[in-house]
Amino acid sequence: MGGKGVNPVTMRGLLDDWENRGLLYRVKREVDPRYELGAIINAKNGAQPFLFEKIKGYQSSLAAGLGGDRELLADSIGISPSDFVPKIIDSIVNPIKTTLKETGPVHENVVTGKFDLLDLFPIPTFHADDSGAYYVSGILVVKDLSGRKRYTSIRRMQYLGGNRTNILITSPELQEQYAQFEKLGEPMEVAVMFGVVPAVVLSSQISTHLYHTDKLDVAGALLGQSLDVVKCKTIDLEVLSDAEIVLEGRMLPHEREMEGPFGELAGYYGFRSPQPVVEFSAVTFRDNAINQTIFPSSYEERLPMALVREATLFSTVRQVVPSIKAVHIPMGGVARYHAVIQIEKKTEGDGKQAALAAFASDKDLKHVVVVNDDVDIFDSEDVEWAVATRVQADNDVFIVPGGKGSPLESSHNLRGVTAKMGIDATYPLGQEEMFKRTSVPFEINLEDYL
Ligand SMILES: Cc1cc2nc3c(=O)[nH]c(=O)nc-3n(C[C@H](O)[C@H](O)[C@H](O)COP(=O)(O)O)c2cc1C
Numbered sequence: 001m002g003g004k005g006v007n008p009v010t011m012r013g014l015l016d017d018w019e020n021r022g023l024l025y026r027v028k029r030e031v032d033p034r035y036e037l038g039a040i041i042n043a044k045n046g047a048q049p050f051l052f053e054k055i056k057g058y059q060s061s062l063a064a065g066l067g068g069d070r071e072l073l074a075d076s077i078g079i080s081p082s083d084f085v086p087k088i089i090d091s092i093v094n095p096i097k098t099t100l101k102e103t104g105p106v107h108e109n110v111v112t113g114k115f116d117l118l119d120l121f122p123i124p125t126f127h128a129d130d131s132g133a134y135y136v137s138g139i140l141v142v143k144d145l146s147g148r149k150r151y152t153s154i155r156r157m158q159y160l161g162g163n164r165t166n167i168l169i170t171s172p173e174l175q176e177q178y179a180q181f182e183k184l185g186e187p188m189e190v191a192v193m194f195g196v197v198p199a200v201v202l203s204s205q206i207s208t209h210l211y212h213t214d215k216l217d218v219a220g221a222l223l224g225q226s227l228d229v230v231k232c233k234t235i236d237l238e239v240l241s242d243a244e245i246v247l248e249g250r251m252l253p254h255e256r257e258m259e260g261p262f263g264e265l266a267g268y269y270g271f272r273s274p275q276p277v278v279e280f281s282a283v284t285f286r287d288n289a290i291n292q293t294i295f296p297s298s299y300e301e302r303l304p305m306a307l308v309r310e311a312t313l314f315s316t317v318r319q320v321v322p323s324i325k326a327v328h329i330p331m332g333g334v335a336r337y338h339a340v341i342q343i344e345k346k347t348e349g350d351g352k353q354a355a356l357a358a359f360a361s362d363k364d365l366k367h368v369v370v371v372n373d374d375v376d377i378f379d380s381e382d383v384e385w386a387v388a389t390r391v392q393a394d395n396d397v398f399i400v401p402g403g404k405g406s407p408l409e410s411s412h413n414l415r416g417v418t419a420k421m422g423i424d425a426t427y428p429l430g431q432e433e434m435f436k437r438t439s440v441p442f443e444i445n446l447e448d449y450l
Contacts, residue, residue: 007078007223010242011195011290014076015063018049023072030054033122033133038295041065046298047072055122055291062122062291067198068300073307076198077222085327087222088311092206095217096226104230104241111283112234116162120283121194121245121291123159127263131272133159134262136301137294138192138247139204140167141216141237145180150238152204152215156296157192157278158259163249166257166275170407173208178251178276187250189235190278194292195244199223201294202304210312216240234281244289249280265297266334268410302335309362313339316361321354328377336364336406340377343370345426352398355422364406369423374437386425390435396424 008014018024031037031052041050047068053061067073074081111120123133135157143150153174157165167190169175181188193200203219220227229238232248239246256274264270294300306329314327323344330338339362341354351370358368369383372390376382391397398421405418412418427435 007076007197007199007225009197009223009225009227011063011066011197011244011292012242014066014197015049015051015290018072019051024049024051026050027052028054030056032056033058033124035125037062037064037122037124037293038126041293041295042298046295046300047303051290058122060121060289060291062293063195064293064295065298065300066292067201067294068298068303070303073198073202073303077202078224082326084307085311085314088202088206088308089315091203091218091221092211092213092311094221095213096220096224098214098216098220098229098238099226100238101228101230101241104228105286106239106241106243106246107230107233107284108287109285109289110233112281114163115280115283117159117165117247117280117283120285121289124293126296127269129269130262131158131258131260134296135159135165135192135194135293136296137201137292138194139196139200139243141191141193141239142174142177142188143237144177147236149212150214150216151208152200153208154201154204156262158262158275160257160277163280164257165278165280166259167251167278168259168262168270168275171208181251182253185253187252187279189237189248189250191232191235191237191239192247192249193239193243194246195286195290196240196292197223198304200227200240202307205304205308207308207312232282233284242286245283245285245291247280248282248284249278252277252279263296265301265408266410267297270408299331302331306331306335309336313341313358313361317341317354317357320357321350323350324354325373326377327358330380332380333367336362337366337409339365339368340383341368341370342373342375342377343426344373345429348429351396351424351426352422355398355424359400359403359420359422363404364409365420366405366409366418367421367423369425371425372427372435375425383425387423390425390427391423398422 041064070081199222200219203215228241230241255277259275260272261269325342328340355368371386375386400420402417405412
């Protein structure tokens with residue numbers, strides 16, 4: 001549970017809470033945003049909350065690693081780590097609407113007119129071969145052409161100099177919406193929020209085309225209260241009133257600049273390609289703003305993606321295997337290519353059926369392992385043990401060639417399609433005695449003996 005029993009809805013509140021409980025690392029030494037910052041965050045895989053007090057060349061502090069650890073992310077929304085799936089599903093079904101306020105802390109400082117983004121706040125450079133400095137963690141707010149559908153996501157933005165970046169959009173839905181504006185020769189307005197709690201990052205990863213929910217409302221439900229928003233100063237969008245920093249701008253029609261290479265989710269460099277350009281018209285920020293970043297491909301990028309995928313996967317597989325107990329999309333499978341599914345096996349065939357349902361639910365999945373409910377699916381060694389002791393490859397492994405795959409996946413890109421491999425690591429029904437795990441019938445507390 002959150003330390004005070006109430007979930008902090010501001011990043012400052014969360015940092016205070018974690019610092020009071022000894023969970024935050026404070027870095028007092030000056031850190032260079034070019035490589036050094038990333039090296040420190042990456043040393044803990046994006047799973048350790050850091051507050052950097054001094055970034056070279058800037059007055060502002062910077063937070064990172066807030067949402068890369070399952071237990072801490074659960075703590076930030078006041079649940080236990082085993083409750084993510086029901087909590088996410090419930091928050092999508094029962095969102096809590098944002099509350100529009102006249103003004104808020106994010107408007108304590110407003111910069112408009114001519115400015116250079118780099119003069120205001122640092123933009124980190126992460127990997128050896130990256131093409132330059134990138135915003136990686138900003139929560140993008142957009143509305144569709146009708147102005148009725150508002151939603152958030154995260155899209156990396158390469159600094160192009162002055163008040164311009166480009167933006168990489170891989171989701172068909174946002175690509176399509178931008179294309180509609182472009183067809184009319186109109187810019188698409190965007191706001192980018194930095195300095196938010198992990199629940200806002202988590203909800204931004206919910207699939208727009210699956211749920212059509214306002215993801216800020218879902219974040220409110222995750223946190224158990226309505227989040228305050230304010231109208232932007234130069235565009236017709238709303239942003240969280242407690243965000244630390246907001247960039248307001250427009251994706252320009254018919255303008256592209258080269259983007260990449262950049263170190264992506266799977267640990268490879270993405271190709272160089274022309275991408276849309278964003279021109280910013282305002283930067284607003286709180287007094288003593290605390291900047292925020294995420295190390296690309298670290299757990300902090302992977303975990304929110306994995307958690308929302310787990311929720312979708314669980315609901316889909318449950319439709320055909322109602323005795324499903326839990327799902328895990330592990331970090332090692334890049335938070336999208338591997339899944340482990342735990343079932344209480346009721347009928348022969350449940351194992352393969354669960355794997356088939358998983359592949360139908362998510363085109364990105366490549367390898368799915370199904371295990372009985374005596375296996376800890378969050379312990380990769382225990383899953384490997386089940387594969388080692390309960391699988392005969394000729395019977396229990398099936399391969400579907402030529403399926404659809406993730407555009408981010410290198411071997412898929414090479415061949416154009418992806419094979420799907422299901423491993424049924426459940427034991428045959430009726431053989432509970434044969435597959436009973438050994439145990440020692442004596443409860444001890446080791447410390448009593450040392
Ligand atoms: C840290 C982080 C960085 C991301 N960077 C990008 C990106 O550069 N481009 C992109 O299209 N998606 C990126 N994503 C994934 C999208 O944010 C994700 O697909 C989206 O929020 C899901 O909603 P959608 O259905 O609206 O795409 C990133 C996700 C995270 C957590």
